[in-house]
Amino acid sequence: MLKKREAYKKLLEIGDTTQSELAKSLGKSQSFIANKLRLLKLAPKVLLRLREGKITERHARAVLSLSDSEQEALIEQVIAQKLNVKQTEDRVRQKTGPEKVKAQNLRFAQDVTQHEMR
Secondary structure, eight states, X not given: OHHHXXXXXXXXXXXXXXXXXXXXXXXXXXXXXXXXXXXXXXOHHHHHHHHTTSSOHHHHHHTTTSOHHHHHHHHHHHHHHTOOHHHHHHHHHHHHHHHHHHXXXXXXXXXXXXXHHO
C-alpha cells in the first residue's frame, strides 16, 4: 500500500493534477487521497511498522501530530501493549493537549487547500 501512496505523490508532483482530479480518475474521494498522502509524513520506523502490518493506517494517522521520536516510541508501545486506535489517540492527546491536535488538523486542511489551488 505504501507504494500506491508514493505513486500518488509522484503523480501530483510531476503532473498538473490536483488531489481531486487524481481521486476522480481513480474512483476515490479527495479525502481518501489526502489521507494516504499524509501517511508519507510519518517517521521512517512508523512507516516500516505500517508496511510490516504491525499497525493499522488509523494507528499511524493518530500519531502524525507527534515528533518523529515520539511517533516511534508510541508506536512501539502500541505494538507491545496491543493498544487499539482510541487508546492510541488518547495517548497522543496526553502528549500534545487538545490545542496541538487542533493546530495539526488546521495545518493539514491548509495544505490540502493550497495543493488544490495549484
